[in-house]
Amino acid sequence: MESVLILPLVFIPVLLFLRIFRVRSTPSRGIFNEILILSIPFLSGIVLGSKGIGLFTDHLNIRISPFILFTLGFQGLYWGLFSSLRDIQIFNVNLRRFAALHTFFIFTFMLAAGFNLLYFAGFHAWEVLIGGIYIALSLTQVSSASIRFLEKTPNYSYSFAVLFKAISGMSGLLTIFLFGLLSPIGTSASMPAYIILLLMEIAISVFMGYLVSYALVKVSSHSGDHLIWLLSVLLLNSGLAYTFGFNPLFMNLITGMIISNRCENKQKIRDAMKPLVRPVILFLLFYLGVNTNLHPLITPVIIPVALLVRYILNHWSFSRFFTKAVIETERIRPVLPLLMPLGVLSPTIGVYLVMVSSSTYSGVIAGSLALAYIGSYTIMLFLIKNEEK
Amino acid sequence: MTLTLVILLTLAVTVSQWLAVYLNLPTTVNPAILLGIILISALVAGNIIKGKTVPAITGFILYGLLIGPHGLNLIGQENIQSLDFIHFLSLFLIAFLAGGRLNLKEHKHFYSLVPLISFGQLLLTLLLTGIVIRLFSKGLFPQIGDNLSVLIIYTLFTGLILTSNSTAAILAINHENQPRKITGDFILGVSLLTNIFVIVFFLGKAVLFQFFIQQNAVISSGTVIVKIALHLAAGILTGSVLGFLFVMILSKLRREFLFFIILFSICAYVSVSSYLSESLIAFITAGIILRNFSRRGNHFMKDLEQYSTPLFIVYFTLTAAGFNLTIPRNFIPLLIVLFFIRMIAVGSATQLTLRISGQKSKTAAYLSFSFLSQSGLTLGLLSYLSLFQESLITHELYAVLIWITFLNLLVGPPVLKYFMNKLKTF
Numbered sequence: 001m002e003s004v005l006i007l008p009l010v011f012i013p014v015l016l017f018l019r020i021f022r023v024r025s026t027p028s029r030g031i032f033n034e035i036l037i038l039s040i041p042f043l044s045g046i047v048l049g050s051k052g053i054g055l056f057t058d059h060l061n062i063r064i065s066p067f068i069l070f071t072l073g074f075q076g077l078y079w080g081l082f083s084s085l086r087d088i089q090i091f092n093v094n095l096r097r098f099a100a101l102h103t104f105f106i107f108t109f110m111l112a113a114g115f116n117l118l119y120f121a122g123f124h125a126w127e128v129l130i131g132g133i134y135i136a137l138s139l140t141q142v143s144s145a146s147i148r149f150l151e152k153t154p155n156y157s158y159s160f161a162v163l164f165k166a167i168s169g170m171s172g173l174l175t176i177f178l179f180g181l182l183s184p185i186g187t188s189a190s191m192p193a194y195i196i197l198l199l200m201e202i203a204i205s206v207f208m209g210y211l212v213s214y215a216l217v218k219v220s221s222h223s224g225d226h227l228i229w230l231l232s233v234l235l236l237n238s239g240l241a242y243t244f245g246f247n248p249l250f251m252n253l254i255t256g257m258i259i260s261n262r263c264e265n266k267q268k269i270r271d272a273m274k275p276l277v278r279p280v281i282l283f284l285l286f287y288l289g290v291n292t293n294l295h296p297l298i299t300p301v302i303i304p305v306a307l308l309v310r311y312i313l314n315h316w317s318f319s320r321f322f323t324k325a326v327i328e329t330e331r332i333r334p335v336l337p338l339l340m341p342l343g344v345l346s347p348t349i350g351v352y353l354v355m356v357s358s359s360t361y362s363g364v365i366a367g368s369l370a371l372a373y374i375g376s377y378t379i380m381l382f383l384i385k386n387e388e389k
Numbered sequence: 390m391t392l393t394l395v396i397l398l399t400l401a402v403t404v405s406q407w408l409a410v411y412l413n414l415p416t417t418v419n420p421a422i423l424l425g426i427i428l429i430s431a432l433v434a435g436n437i438i439k440g441k442t443v444p445a446i447t448g449f450i451l452y453g454l455l456i457g458p459h460g461l462n463l464i465g466q467e468n469i470q471s472l473d474f475i476h477f478l479s480l481f482l483i484a485f486l487a488g489g490r491l492n493l494k495e496h497k498h499f500y501s502l503v504p505l506i507s508f509g510q511l512l513l514t515l516l517l518t519g520i521v522i523r524l525f526s527k528g529l530f531p532q533i534g535d536n537l538s539v540l541i542i543y544t545l546f547t548g549l550i551l552t553s554n555s556t557a558a559i560l561a562i563n564h565e566n567q568p569r570k571i572t573g574d575f576i577l578g579v580s581l582l583t584n585i586f587v588i589v590f591f592l593g594k595a596v597l598f599q600f601f602i603q604q605n606a607v608i609s610s611g612t613v614i615v616k617i618a619l620h621l622a623a624g625i626l627t628g629s630v631l632g633f634l635f636v637m638i639l640s641k642l643r644r645e646f647l648f649f650i651i652l653f654s655i656c657a658y659v660s661v662s663s664y665l666s667e668s669l670i671a672f673i674t675a676g677i678i679l680r681n682f683s684r685r686g687n688h689f690m691k692d693l694e695q696y697s698t699p700l701f702i703v704y705f706t707l708t709a710a711g712f713n714l715t716i717p718r719n720f721i722p723l724l725i726v727l728f729f730i731r732m733i734a735v736g737s738a739t740q741l742t743l744r745i746s747g748q749k750s751k752t753a754a755y756l757s758f759s760f761l762s763q764s765g766l767t768l769g770l771l772s773y774l775s776l777f778q779e780s781l782i783t784h785e786l787y788a789v790l791i792w793i794t795f796l797n798l799l800v801g802p803p804v805l806k807y808f809m810n811k812l813k814t815f
Contacts, residue, residue, distance in 0.1 A: 037642060037645060041648065041652070044652060048655075048656070055656065055659050055660065056659075057659070060474070060655070060658070060659055062471070063471070063473055063474035063658075064474050064655065065420060065421070066420040066421040066424050066472070066475060067474070067475075067651075069419075069421040070421065225432065225436075225698075227696060227698075227699065228428050228429070228432050228698060228699055228702070229429065229432075231425075231428055231699060232425040232426070232428040232429040232432075233425070234425070235421045235422065235424050235425030235428070236421070236422055236425035236426070238421050239419040239420070239421030239422030239423075239424075239425060240419075240422060242419055242421065243419050243422070275644075275647070275692065275696070276647070277644075278644040278645045278648070279645060279646075279647040279648035279651065282645055282648040283648055283651065286648075286652065
């Protein structure tokens, strides 16, 4: 029954765009393709999972667990490789201030919105708490991928694109930090235990970062060796995180930041990881498809409302703070659709939730986040079509 | 420093294992941690051991043996099983890569030679194995007696296992050594075709062997031929469909292509566990089609090869870790004879065919030592032994064949690298 419900949710918009809206302009076609590409793994997951033909058993879930841990940690490490001190210092103070302000603003309000929506939907206190935090975290990041769809439009300006990417990068970084700080709460019994867990997590990540950067600088010069060292540290961090209840994204982010700070040849290191970026995102969506559950309220109501609230908040934040703090007089309206898509952290956080909790409720939240991720691109396409008119 | 780091990491796992046993906690290490440690440690072991003649994969193999349950037991059988999917994925990606390395448009002149050599290797190995088995049957395999069917099963099974070789080892050494393209492609082509010839005998859940084992003549020879032909066709057809699907996906979704390969591997892992031979044929065919029918195929295969070292590390380390090297003393003479018989049969068939086709004697001699390595495919085929009753094929023969595979895995790669270097300068 659930799969019957879920399939139209993804297919109907795709068919609509294909037939009714006749996507012809370059940005619309690009976004349409993106929706299609993102839908394939998610739908494959549903078809192969327990809602479909049931190929994906618990046994297989255990067997591919190193793979899932790898994809989770990958997002953190890759983000970390682009977040050295020098990378952050390139942006001026105003931009950094705006990014921080924007992230915390969105997170706080989304948290409030998430709590309220789940509370009024009649969920238990614990579900409201966990669900609210995960929804807020997933919807905080501004996606940088959306800017590339507008490259050939008259509204596109290179300087704005750079600014936008910087903000999205910073918001992603801060979201992972928030995620890292919040997730040990679930596994620690008291405040001292939480602090010890957090300190241990940071200490191990820093140690791993120094160890691998030493190896990358002193020992290996071959790019194939770089890849192996990075894969190993990624797997070790993620495995340790899973065993001790740490956050794999946070741990790998710190390790990546240290590697990026200490290695001269960081571009070579980033290039070694680059071919894995897209397959990893698709794999996350696939895994979410496998573990997705539908809820009559969360899936069709709460997530779309949360997306709408997010859009309004983003819009408000950008037009109030961004234009004042960063570029003074830039007209914000032409780029508003860019604020719609969710960042890659949404499916990542969804997968993390499924990994740490096997309850149906986790499946509901995770599946909804995947749908929201794909759906946010669909709404972006609507908005761009509207602009084109 | 790096070596110290590896030793420290390995010791950390060992200490945690001991602690877990001491505290009555589960002893299974998280597979991700295990995989991380294997990747770094085997890489370092490979780099230390790598020399002019010895390839890095020998380091991976030795490291696997060292940490395996039959070595220092740093990782147990449970831990190896937890990486079962990763091992399987690397085997299938290697099969795919092997198929993808074959360019049917190039080197047409030697492709006519390849089937002859492969067939020669198969025939000569079977013949010599039959003689050896007959000679040793009185002392070691009394169940053979004068029963022709049992003798055929013994000869066929042992001969086929001995004929198989390690395409993965050839690929790994090609990747490391960068021989002349024609040499590399030729060795790979022969290895692949020989293995396909061997796999054919195991198709349809080894129906051919079931035919010889049966007591009540339920399976006729016609059924055997039809079943093998059908399974072969199914493997090739599936591979072709998969290959053309990959061609289509690669043309549209280049950046996402790796995800689709992994997705198909997951499907294969779940659905075809009893049809290993058919799935291997399918993945090899898919690789050949992608390489030869896609504009971007060559580029993709080069990229995949560039990133293949982690695959080889996982594959060879886990394969070596799984070796159980125990053998009764009275079977050691058989082991030695079979080991040398294989070397002679495979080498002579290759050398003879190359000499007849007009190759220089030195080239023919160097190339004849290229197919000694054996690894995962051989072990996979050995698992078909579970089809036979213990009273029919004894466990000791299995132990002998495991030992031969192990020796060939150890000896084959350095020998191949040595003669590849000779061919480079020749």
